[in-house]
Amino acid sequence: MSQAQPQSRAERVEELVAECLMRMEEGASSIPFDEICSEAPEMIDEVRSAVEVAGGFQRLQNAGPGSDPLIGKLLVERYRVSECIGSGAMGVVYGAADLELSREVAIKVVHTKLLDRGKALARFEREAAALAAIRHDAVVTVYDRGITSDGSPFLVMERIDGVPCSDILEAARERGGDDDSSWLTEKWGIANVSEPSYFRQAVQWAASLASGLEAAHSAGVYHRDVKPSNVMITREGKAILLDFGIAAKDDHATLTQTDAAVGTPVYMAPEALLGRTKAKPTQDVYSLAATLYHFLTLQAPYQGSSAEVLTALATRDPIPAFKVRPGLPRDAQAILDHGLARNPSNRYQSAASMEVDLRSMLAYRPVSVRPTSTLVRAARRFRSSKVLLGAVAATVLIIGALGIRALQESSSERRHIAHKEAMRHVQAGLGVMNLENRTVADKELRTAASEALDRLARAGHDPVVEHLLRATFRLDHGDVAAAKSDMRAVASAAGTRFASELVQRYEALPEGSSSALDLDLEEMPELETVDDEYLHAFHLLRQLKRSEATEALQSDRLVGHRHAQELRLLCVTPQLNRKRRANDWASFMDFVDAFVADIESVEEATGYRSAMTAHLLGFAYVRSDQFHRALEMAEQALELAPTSSGAVLNAGDAALSLGLLEVAESYFEYGSRILPGYVKLQQGLAKIYAVRGEGERARDLVSVASFPQSASGDRARAILRIRTEVGLAVKWYESDPELAHEAAQRALDLCATLPETNETRRVFEPYAASLTKDAETDLATAMLKELCREPNDMNSLLDLTKTLGDDLSGEQTQLLKAWLGSYLDRYLAKHREAGAGNFLRSVDDASASKL
Template sequence: MGNDTFDPDVHELEADRLSRALDLRDAGHSDWLEQACAGDPQAMDEVRAAVESADSLSPVFTSAFATDTRVGATISDRYLIQRRLGSGAMGVVYEAEDRSLDRRVAIKILRPGLMDQHRSVERFDREARAMAAVVHPAVLAIHDRGRTDDGEAYLVMELIAGQQLGALVEGLSEIVENSSEVDANVLRRALGFNLSSRDSYLRFAARWVAQLAAGLTEAHGAGVVHRDVKPSNVLIRRDGRAVLVDFGIAHLVDGVPLTAGDTSIGTPAFMAPELLASDRRVTPLSDVYGLAAVLYCLLALRPPYVGTPHEVLLAVATRSPIPLARLAPGLPRDLVAIVEKGMSRRPAQRYASAAELERDLRAFLDHRPVVARPVGPLRRALRRARHSKIAWGAGGALALVAAVLLTTTLRASYLAQRQATWLELSRHFPPNFTILNPENRVYVHESDRAAVAQLLDRAAAVCVDPLPTLLLRAFFRLDHGDNVGAAQDMAAIARHENTDFARKLAEAYARVAPGAAGSDAVDLTGLPEPRTARDRYLRAYHHLRAFEDPQAEALLDVEVVAAIPDAQGLLFALQVLDAYQPPERHQRALELHGAVLDYEDRIGTRTATSAHYVSYALGFANAYASALEVGLESIELAPRSHVNRTNAGWAAFALGEHDLARELLAVAADIRPNDVKPVETTIWTYVAEGDFDAALAVIDARGPMLDRVLPWWGEDLAGAVESYQALAHTHGAEKSPLAAAAVARAREHFERARALGNGGPATYFQQVLDAIDEADSQALIKALAVECSRDPRRLWLLRLLQQHFPEQLDTEPSESLRLLLQSIDRELTGARVVPHSER
């Protein structure tokens, strides 16, 4: 889609829905369509049709993932990759042929470039150990493990022909309204194959969960808790047996609370309530709850809780799901009783083990009495009362000790609700919107300002710890001229922190002159030394906004990061600056990426900010396909963040997806007109296509605005464009009139840029222009080869190198070519290179 027909609002809404739908479906969520269209159910038919028809998808999605270079490759001289089956947060799963044993297998490969060697091995080792520890027909079998030729860890697993249970439930819910209506024909249609048994669907559901319970009994006996039992992690074989898959977040049973680096706790709709507690402990009882929740889903044809992620988290924290009898009238009482006992909110009232759950399910299947007893009206009312402040308030005759216990429980539940709501809201905070260059901190569109202000207001209203959120809002308000609001936020922070530093800082904000805006408006001289970790966080953030990076980094010590998770994000901003700098840029980028993944583990989710840093790091490591994939995910979380779109646009450009790049970058430039990065990348997409007129037209259109920020910007970039135009018109030792004219224009542009304050053309462009002027093909090859070696994936530049290749090379060009070949070799083998200096 060209920019002249691009409607940002309409296209962005459609793209976000489709992106979310594809991600949720590929991740195995049975309610992917409902989640993707939350708030606009009328869009469900359109989104479903778009997802089901690959040809109708926007290029935003199809072009980004149309090719997979691993398909057709052979791993370890044994496994021939045949097709991609799907992907998750950590890896990509392929179908492959095991040539040694002549069988089909599934291979899970860590996403290329996602983390350094240590973290790759550590995380895959955990999954491999968990799966290898369990040998049972209801648990996916692992056959082999190893490293690919380019160093990525992989697992070889059993390939199961069958249907995903989540997809089965979704299919049934579209065909019938109630599980009691599922007959053999309906089940066959939803499964895609026929089952030999003539049992009813309800008996199939009970038998599948009983089989899974037997598998989990084996896992628990081996010291492994799955932690993410849900329909999308269950496959139904064509012979009718259920199999549990994906032990990616499995945990060894040790009875201790989850650590900061191990906080992935599963899927909210199937998550045991106790896992929301701050001291949550990993025990097999959370898997028992998950199994019962799977059975609930099979019987109700919907998850126990529905809604947005934060709505589901709130529901899990505060109430039981809708009773099965209300959703599916006529279910056998014993089967309902089994579900309710397995999903008891109190772990002590559940089945004591997966084995006990299996025994009751087998008893139901054999028409024997079950241990579980139905929850009657009185018990259900008492359960509701335990979670109702109104009911407890009416019970004034209760003993004082009960009131105290109730108050503690309600407060914990209330705080858990607020924290869950805040976490979901904070995931959508735009990355770095308070520490960009000052001219880019201000949103030019009123709609963008209003949206961010509303998001911050909602988060401030529910935050448990006011410091990070109120500080963000204070900066946002100050940058947009609301110094009164900023002072109010700082005063609230000072009251909460109750330190001398916080009070003096609030007084400095209160002294800001009316009408003043931006960080420079606050006089921070004379502040006392920050004593506490939280004071140091406050001071470090102000240093970062003033681009006083060494001072900020010195304050962000281990104690600060431990006290305030958001402080880790400030360190990432400093690491991004390091990633710019050679040498060892590739290594620095991988270190940044690994640190961000650890941060995501600590907070238990991915945010727009963390996705931004992941995409950024992957781009600097030249892992452009992964960078684009995460970049699109970050856009879903914060659709009007220009840094996320700029990152994704650069990755798309590096992959040769120029139309997609320009779509992303056009919106980024609209959001932040003063940022040169999206404009520059757009220009390079045209240069790569040889459309120099279009590139120069972009400079002409944007130059007057951006020259106020960087006066020499337009002239310098025009010189670069003309240099490549001269190259395009140069053939061998002959300099055509067109090339000569382009060289002259390039030199004029560079000279004007120098007069406006730039240091003159980069060495590379100077060498190119001199080589063209002197018809020195050897010098031209040397300059191009060195430039290509910086990033050998720029195919358009490699094609220029081929175009100008002479019949013979002298010593210096040969050495430059050797350097390029070494760079290509390192890229293809996945070695960690030390890139050459930026020009």
């Protein structure tokens, strides 16, 4: 094995200079030359001199166009460099014009002359990869990358017209803490300052940055250097996070060059002092909280030299913000305490959860955390001070009190965690679906669902939601006494006139009642609180007053209420059906994308996916023909709550559309354990039996399906019978023409019982008519028409392949073109943002063999 060649003195100096420059770029207030040169102390003077030269590089870059060879140059035949707008030890940022797209951009050129080229390029690749992975309004957007003629790498980014937060903080400090925000517009020209208070405006910016960090973390990217100088406030008043030069991605355990810590000490999480610590969301949360601390108190969490800051960071908490800024709201102190917790496990576990509390404070809603008490702060000082530890024996009573308080706080956190976990397993659409969908027939499944609600009620974090949902299940299954007991717990927890009156209406229910329709909810008291609005909207849905419930759920007070938001999303599902029928697929897919994004934002804000949100995602994917995704989401919903009948239907429909008949059959049969005779489940099974040619079995299913005893019920039964008979006729068309003719004739007779304007009659009457004749051309034409209506129907496509002749008529050719056009429209609308590789990977082996 060949041995590596020893480094020359020049190479070693260059490596040490590179390390110093990276420390400078990462925000170090002073360079620890002794530490960096500990293995080569004889080189310290050379390294110091080289770093001083590098420090002068920034001044050189700002000296003017004549001193910078890049100004005026055209990079990669596209970007005309016009000016230097900033520089640091690691690179220079230029203003430039994008000649191709006629827009102003910022170009960051990475130094390679004063640095080891490999390290400079590695840094460049990190920042490019990090920014390319994120798309969010609060994160700077990267457009392009390239190499200059002299070999320096560069990034092309959006050019932000704004002010660094560090400048705003300096100006705010000069003003002496005046809380009026009008000076932001007067001094900096920042428009859209939505809050009259500087304090509240700073909290709003922090909430936006938390949202941006969550997007980065979701993409597997951790910033690791969140601080005021890396945040820009645009002239439009938006906060944007910059400089991902030391960001880490999930696939890197660490990105430090040595065992040194990464980040700017004043804003750095204590655990980052250890160096080589795997990047985590909680580290960025700490840095954001430290930045917010600076915003609100106008001073950084720690003061002094770099060494003093590092010592303080390792040994003590910052001075409480309310002591620096008297009058700070209690909730703001609570958020800061939670964000700056020294133990990462006591911190907000995601930027999203911090954002929720910041926005709750802005909306004057309670936050999820409480300020650290004086006693707890004292306990922390005891743990970090040898002098104070010597006095522990004299303060047993205080420590006892601390233990009680800490136990209370720990208990509250445990209740919150238990609540979130139990809410994940609540049956999708519990108590608010159609009346026939509200019960579980199978005893074993019903017991499991009841036990899940018992766990929810025991959580004790939000008794109004917890006991209401259990009361709902109990009433729907005829246990009126138990439902009344739960509603008394709801009224006690809510403590309002509305809730008190509501429980009285429950008390009036007769024994044996099993329906919310039996409740008299007329002339109820005025709604006073969030709980009142939630209870009101929930019961509107329970009583099938969908339009009124939809309006009630739009209340601003319910924005932060997780279950209310799930109900609001459920009320959107009928719009999906209407927009799908509008025959504008691109517009429909835009609506689906917005709906899915809304669901995911609710999940992100609260930190969990429930059976309900998984079901809603599955429904959106089924309606938009994204059947693999729909099946995945339906399975997730059923793993969380096995009695979610809507998810069963999604799973069966998705599998059936993919041609996976056995999978679909197993889901529809499982659903029949929950809801025997449910017409939509029976319809799916009938279609499967028809495709197989099992005529009697298909007809028996139709006969036992549950339809309302009304004209609409008779019409629905006729429609199901028509679809079943046509399916049988197609199956038998070649193998048994006589049976096929009989089935087609039954379908025709049934079509005659429907109005001429009925869609099923309009579609299936010519289909059935073609099957009563010995005319393949007519049948193929009818099938093509059906495919044009549902371009992605796998079973119709398979049927067509059996009947389509070699010679196509003019009409068939036109229909085939129309089908291809519809199929492509839907394909392009669904996959406009996805690569072909992702699409192909989504097709599993089973469905691929069908295709």
